Amino acid sequence: MAENALLQAVKVSKAYDGVQALIDADLTLKAGEVQxxxxxxxxxxxxxxxxxxxxxxxxxxxLFFNGEPVVNNSPALSKSLGIAxxxxxxxxxxxxxxxxxxxxxxxxxxxxxLINWNNRRRTASELLGRVGAKIDPETLVxxxxxxxxxxxxxxxxxxxxxKILIFDEPTASLSxxxxxxxxxVVRELRSAGVGIVYISHRLEELPQIADRVTVLRDGRTIETxxxxxxSSEELIRLMVGRDLSAVFPKRPVALGDVVFELKxxxxxxxxxxNINLAIREGEIVGVAGLIGAGRTELARTIFGLAEPDxxxxxxxxxxxxxxxxxxxxxxxxxxxxxxxxxxxxxxxxPISSNITLASLKKLxxxxxxxxxxxxxxxxxxxxxxxxKTPTIYNAVxxxxxxxxxxxxxxxxxxxxxxxxxxxxxxxxxxxxxxAEIHDLMMEIAEKGVAILMISSELPEILGMSDRxxxxxxxxxxxxxxxxxxxQDKILSIALGHLTDNNKG
Amino acid sequence: xxxxRYKREISAAIAFALLLMIVAVVAPSFFNxxxxxxxxxxxxxxxxxxxxxxxxxxxxxxxxxxxxxxxVCSVAAGVLAKTGMPLPLLLTGVLLIGSLMGxxxxxxxxxxxxxxxxxxxxxxxxxxxxxxxxTEGAWVQDLPGNFQWFGLSQQLGELVIVGVAALLFxxxxxxxxxxxxxxxxxxxxxxxxxxxxxxxxxPKVVFGVxxxxxxxxxxxxxxxxxxxxxxxxxxxxxxxxxxxxxVVVGGAAISGGRATLVGTLVGVALLGTIGTxxxxxxxxxxxxxxxxxxIILVAxxxxxxxxxxxxxxxxxxxxxxxx
Numbered sequence: 001m002a003e004n005a006l007l008q009a010v011k012v013s014k015a016y017d018g019v020q021a022l023i024d025a026d027l028t029l030k031a032g033e034v035q036x037x038x039x040x041x042x043x044x045x046x047x048x049x050x051x052x053x054x055x056x057x058x059x060x061x062x063l064f065f066n067g068e069p070v071v072n073n074s075p076a077l078s079k080s081l082g083i084a085x086x087x088x089x090x091x092x093x094x095x096x097x098x099x100x101x102x103x104x105x106x107x108x109x110x111x112x113x114l115i116n117w118n119n120r121r122r123t124a125s126e127l128l129g130r131v132g133a134k135i136d137p138e139t140l141v142x143x144x145x146x147x148x149x150x151x152x153x154x155x156x157x158x159x160x161x162x163k164i165l166i167f168d169e170p171t172a173s174l175s176x177x178x179x180x181x182x183x184x185v186v187r188e189l190r191s192a193g194v195g196i197v198y199i200s201h202r203l204e205e206l207p208q209i210a211d212r213v214t215v216l217r218d219g220r221t222i223e224t225x226x227x228x229x230x231s232s233e234e235l236i237r238l239m240v241g242r243d244l245s246a247v248f249p250k251r252p253v254a255l256g257d258v259v260f261e262l263k264x265x266x267x268x269x270x271x272x273x274n275i276n277l278a279i280r281e282g283e284i285v286g287v288a289g290l291i292g293a294g295r296t297e298l299a300r301t302i303f304g305l306a307e308p309d310x311x312x313x314x315x316x317x318x319x320x321x322x323x324x325x326x327x328x329x330x331x332x333x334x335x336x337x338x339x340x341x342x343x344x345x346x347x348x349x350p351i352s353s354n355i356t357l358a359s360l361k362k363l364x365x366x367x368x369x370x371x372x373x374x375x376x377x378x379x380x381x382x383x384x385x386x387x388k389t390p391t392i393y394n395a396v397x398x399x400x401x402x403x404x405x406x407x408x409x410x411x412x413x414x415x416x417x418x419x420x421x422x423x424x425x426x427x428x429x430x431x432x433x434x435a436e437i438h439d440l441m442m443e444i445a446e447k448g449v450a451i452l453m454i455s456s457e458l459p460e461i462l463g464m465s466d467r468x469x470x471x472x473x474x475x476x477x478x479x480x481x482x483x484x485x486x487q488d489k490i491l492s493i494a495l496g497h498l499t500d501n502n503k504g
Numbered sequence: 505x506x507x508x509r510y511k512r513e514i515s516a517a518i519a520f521a522l523l524l525m526i527v528a529v530v531a532p533s534f535f536n537x538x539x540x541x542x543x544x545x546x547x548x549x550x551x552x553x554x555x556x557x558x559x560x561x562x563x564x565x566x567x568x569x570x571x572x573x574x575x576v577c578s579v580a581a582g583v584l585a586k587t588g589m590p591l592p593l594l595l596t597g598v599l600l601i602g603s604l605m606g607x608x609x610x611x612x613x614x615x616x617x618x619x620x621x622x623x624x625x626x627x628x629x630x631x632x633x634x635x636x637x638x639t640e641g642a643w644v645q646d647l648p649g650n651f652q653w654f655g656l657s658q659q660l661g662e663l664v665i666v667g668v669a670a671l672l673f674x675x676x677x678x679x680x681x682x683x684x685x686x687x688x689x690x691x692x693x694x695x696x697x698x699x700x701x702x703x704x705x706x707p708k709v710v711f712g713v714x715x716x717x718x719x720x721x722x723x724x725x726x727x728x729x730x731x732x733x734x735x736x737x738x739x740x741x742x743x744x745x746x747x748x749x750x751v752v753v754g755g756a757a758i759s760g761g762r763a764t765l766v767g768t769l770v771g772v773a774l775l776g777t778i779g780t781x782x783x784x785x786x787x788x789x790x791x792x793x794x795x796x797x798x799i800i801l802v803a804x805x806x807x808x809x810x811x812x813x814x815x816x817x818x819x820x821x822x823x824x825x826x827x
Contacts, residue, residue, distance in 0.1 A: 303701075305700075305701075324705060325700060325701060325702075325703045326703040326704070326705055328703070329703040335701065337701055343695065343697045343698040343701050344698070344701070345698065346691055346694045346695045346698045346699070346702075347694075347695070348694045348695075348761055348762075349690070349691065349694060353687060353690075353691075357687070357691060357699075357702040357704075358702045358703050360684040360687060360688070361684070363684065364683075364684045367682075368678070368679075368681075368682030368683050369682055369683060369684055369687065411702065
């Protein structure tokens, strides 16, 4: 192993529910260096960080700190080793003062547990001074701006004698000035011998701050390079450069009229603006973009979960107003939400009731609900979609992820939608079920349903979409035709590198 | 399968059966006609309140203001009766008052999404002390003759009370199982956000449940008021706890999503009988409340134990399927 490595991860693997998030990943961090970690959504960056900070434990592989193996890592252990992580959203206690936050969890007090307030204030001021923050230690954290809170977090980490600092997208919502200030702090920490892991989607800022860069892709570490010999273009190629390993069941569908159109749609509360998009019958429009680009927010706005304040939504050319999901459903719009386990299905409900939940009106008669009809419908859909279950009365919580998703999809097919919005339809489900869902999507499209598919998986986007709307910063940056789209192009646009020259 | 689904209701029923058996052996005189009749009549209003509370708890909310609402409705019934208002109009008026108080709760909790425990705590105090301020603690007395027992004989009047309670129970139990709205209540209670994403107007559902709770409180208050010749201003104190306890003992999950009215019926029967049973068993009735508290605790603990058991069972089944 490397001589002067502060932290080393060797052939680390981790799977969640059978989905491999990290495979034989390696990382070597030296003291006094800034190492950037880049990769697409789902490439395994977060998992690697979680293993280093002890939030999860690796299935295989080893972790070394100063050459010593780290066994049974836990948040407490990694903290005692001096490993701290700073996230995009500061994790401080808003109703405590800055000094209290900095002192939290490491101040022992005297033998009676009494706190020395003067001491606490002095330490806080000193640490804040080190990160160049002009903040009164007695201020409540809730009164600070986000960049200030970030500095407080760094100060807290320094107070805990951090030897390794991990920054996870620290500049995602910082202004240029705050970013430069953060970089200055990071450089000072580096010269003080702290090892820094720096995760960012902003490739253009990496040359300013990083010494080396490690690229993750599909859970594997692809390469580690010196920052000054690698270009942004090269990094992007390394991030996406894979073969389309899965075969997608894409078939040509005769497109019909425009069913659904968004004109300059915007919503301040959802953080999206100036969305223009038209979808035709039988068309699958993929929505690509990084986390935080506004993809789910767009879906929620269409479905009546967030209030639009600009522009309009047209259904078959007629402007409609959607104030509530119920209205969206009545207009024939269906939304399969992102977080299936949480809200896509009612886990305690049987399969049958889950399938009929959005179409209860159809089952309502004079003598109460038509349970016979409910059984027929549920059996029909479970058969058609291939839900693997002994009976339709089993609770959905007993099903596998893929089968749960099929139940969720059945629910929306039963509403006979003309527009179907799928948010990460195959996230976290196994390969077999994934292919089945893709097959179903084609069948649905062939029936003339317009499909809007949000996905963080570029192969899925490229494999299934007729057109691809790439979102960046709360709006659609570019719409690519299937033939013109490549992973590099999509990622470049999503990262905000290139715009407009492909609009069409 | 069926058994495991209703295991909580069945446990409560077994506890009730055990109580009756002990009483049958130790004090068989408990089972004389007059005593049973008194028990049924006394608990009829409580059952009506517990029906409403079942719905409230089912959607994951709570209503601790019903004791005070009950007092407002009772006094209003008496006051209106003294104006010589005909019975149907009188009943409508009381129902309306109850519904309005429920609607106020429902609007604050459903539409404004305020926590039900705090909203109804405020209402508990507001209605109780508002009423005390208005009546200055005085009882409503000299009720007209056609008010008590609806102007019928006591026997017929009692029959009407029990009949109304039984009818309401049947209607609500049937509706909860067979109507779309019943399914919606279970969905909202199981996972409010999932229900919303499935197009259910969750604020409206919660609002409706509180209105029904208020209306049922009005009915219960009315049926209770006609049994006596006067109405005390402080009537109904602690009724909310009685109703909540009955629902919980009947197997409902206080977190919502799980409750049956059959369970609630058993809960009302068990908690409503225990006081009288103690007297017959020669135990000081001062123990009644303590024992009721113990029963609630036992219900909660056994519920948690059953849950854990159920989870293991699920694992076993999954294992069997894989094999």
